[in-house]
Amino acid sequence: MITFMNKGFLLQTATAKQLYHTFASQEPIFDFHNHLSPQEMYENKTLGNLANAWLDHDHYKWRAMRAAGVPEELITGHIRLDGTVKSDEERGGAAAVEKADYERYLAFVRTLQGCIGNPLYHWSHLELQRYFGIMEPITEANAKEIWDKCNALLTKPEFAPRGLLEKLNVKALCTTDDPLDNLEYHKKLAAEWKAVQVRPSFRPDLAINAESPAYPAYISKLQEVTGVQIKSIDDMIKAFGIRMDYFKACGSVVSDHSLETDFYMPTTKDDVNYIFEKAWIGKKLSHDELAQYKGYVLQELGKLYAEKGFVMQIHIGALRDQNGAMLAAAGKNIGEDSLHDFNFAPQLGAVLNGIYSACNNSAFRIPNSAFPKVILYNLNPKDNDALATMAANFRNCIFGPAWWFCDHKDGIEEQIRVYARTSTLGNYVGMLTDSRSFLSYPRHEYFRRILCNYIGNLVENGEFPCDEKLLGEMVKNISYKNSIDFFKI
Numbered sequence: 001m002i003t004f005m006n007k008g009f010l011l012q013t014a015t016a017k018q019l020y021h022t023f024a025s026q027e028p029i030f031d032f033h034n035h036l037s038p039q040e041m042y043e044n045k046t047l048g049n050l051a052n053a054w055l056d057h058d059h060y061k062w063r064a065m066r067a068a069g070v071p072e073e074l075i076t077g078h079i080r081l082d083g084t085v086k087s088d089e090e091r092g093g094a095a096a097v098e099k100a101d102y103e104r105y106l107a108f109v110r111t112l113q114g115c116i117g118n119p120l121y122h123w124s125h126l127e128l129q130r131y132f133g134i135m136e137p138i139t140e141a142n143a144k145e146i147w148d149k150c151n152a153l154l155t156k157p158e159f160a161p162r163g164l165l166e167k168l169n170v171k172a173l174c175t176t177d178d179p180l181d182n183l184e185y186h187k188k189l190a191a192e193w194k195a196v197q198v199r200p201s202f203r204p205d206l207a208i209n210a211e212s213p214a215y216p217a218y219i220s221k222l223q224e225v226t227g228v229q230i231k232s233i234d235d236m237i238k239a240f241g242i243r244m245d246y247f248k249a250c251g252s253v254v255s256d257h258s259l260e261t262d263f264y265m266p267t268t269k270d271d272v273n274y275i276f277e278k279a280w281i282g283k284k285l286s287h288d289e290l291a292q293y294k295g296y297v298l299q300e301l302g303k304l305y306a307e308k309g310f311v312m313q314i315h316i317g318a319l320r321d322q323n324g325a326m327l328a329a330a331g332k333n334i335g336e337d338s339l340h341d342f343n344f345a346p347q348l349g350a351v352l353n354g355i356y357s358a359c360n361n362s363a364f365r366i367p368n369s370a371f372p373k374v375i376l377y378n379l380n381p382k383d384n385d386a387l388a389t390m391a392a393n394f395r396n397c398i399f400g401p402a403w404w405f406c407d408h409k410d411g412i413e414e415q416i417r418v419y420a421r422t423s424t425l426g427n428y429v430g431m432l433t434d435s436r437s438f439l440s441y442p443r444h445e446y447f448r449r450i451l452c453n454y455i456g457n458l459v460e461n462g463e464f465p466c467d468e469k470l471l472g473e474m475v476k477n478i479s480y481k482n483s484i485d486f487f488k489i
Helices: 014-024 038-043 050-055 059-067 094-113 119-132 143-154 161-167 184-192 215-226 233-249 269-280 287-308 324-330 345-359 381-391 409-422 442-460 468-487
Strands: 029-031 170-174 197-199 254-259 311-316 373-378 397-399
Touching (some): 014 442, 014 468, 029 468, 038 184, 050 059, 050 094, 059 119, 094 119, 119 143, 119 161, 119 442, 161 170, 184 197, 215 233, 215 269, 233 269, 233 287, 254 287, 269 287, 287 311, 287 373, 381 397, 381 409, 409 442, 442 468
Parallel strands (some): 254 311, 311 373, 373 397
16 A cells, blocks of 8 residues: 655655665755745744745745635735735734634645645645644645644744754755845844854845836945945946945855846947946836846856855746736735746856856956856756756856746656756755745755655666665765855855
8 A cells, every 4th residue: 555655755766765765864954045034034933823834925835726716815815015914903803813814724725635746735745744743645624633733833932933944954044135135134143043054145136127117226225335336337336246245244155146038138338338327317228228238237246256256046037927917916926927938048158158258367366266156047947958058068057956837846857857967966956945935845855855766766777886875975965065065155
């Protein structure tokens, strides 16, 4: 009889089971890209009931609930436009909130029962297993019993954010932060919580997206925060260099860029200065002007990242906020996004070539490193091989883990296969959560099981030697050590 999600879950061979249970399962976690709140980690308040812990801010679950026809008031009806949760008073008092939250939870349970083949089914049950010790499948029939058991545990201090992270052996994580953030909570966490390193990531989306109506005010704020009088594009880059130094002093080792439209065209500094001045006074930019601007700024920031020892993450291919009515009603990051389908390989190659060529010029000095470090992620699986082969063109540029809509069993397996056939799998940097949920860390286990199963199948098919010591070190390195070494933490 097959036991549901037992010790052999996703592990099809004896080799896979040996690799996972002996080597991968005990490794710590370094989560180098997520969207957790440093303020919530610092305040360390318990998460509330299971509906709060499971559903608040988790757009993966919201998306599935919409697909199942769940009314929006049971999904984001309790969330303000800025993403914060409405108070009990706003929602009609404690009794009304408890009733509504149970209805939300039950709606998700009903949804989950239909999610065969969806990674949410596995993720959600791993969360129940690893955090709450609940091993049976959740159904409408046992939903109330599981609700009561989980809610009792969630009142305990060890089920507040810090305890949840420590329980899953998280040693370090990188949040996602605007360059103008004062990083107050990162500094407070570093001073008093030693079990987990909480590091900021430098994400200058508004500096890149000069088409945004918020761009002029943002550049003015950059000028105010840094004290740099910004009269040119070079002044802007200098100001961001000052903010990088501040982030580095607060523990940052990584930047992040989300590229969603054309992001490169050949240009000159004079042309970019003109485009920059035009954007700062709020004038509309053409498609070509935006591509010229973005490509130039990405290259200049990339050079600074190399100089200052930051890893540059580039995420490509999200088509965001496609449902305008939902955006107006519930705000951003609610699960109304999809895959983009634009062809970007020549643009990416030009940007990377500009960064790496400059950093290999004898006139350009990079302390303690000969090359920049870049991780490339794609959202559309059609781009797997293009990105993997592009990464292999540049030293210390790597094809990143399966991201967002690719973060499922098929997507992870394919991403590993592409990486293996185009690069050196033993150097792979492992997994990340890209999550806003403190309960998301069993996703690292999910990845490690899939990784061990892939390797185990190769071994048992006679495609690689059955060398337990070599393979064991490999899966341990991929699970944790490679990422620690790559990011130098």
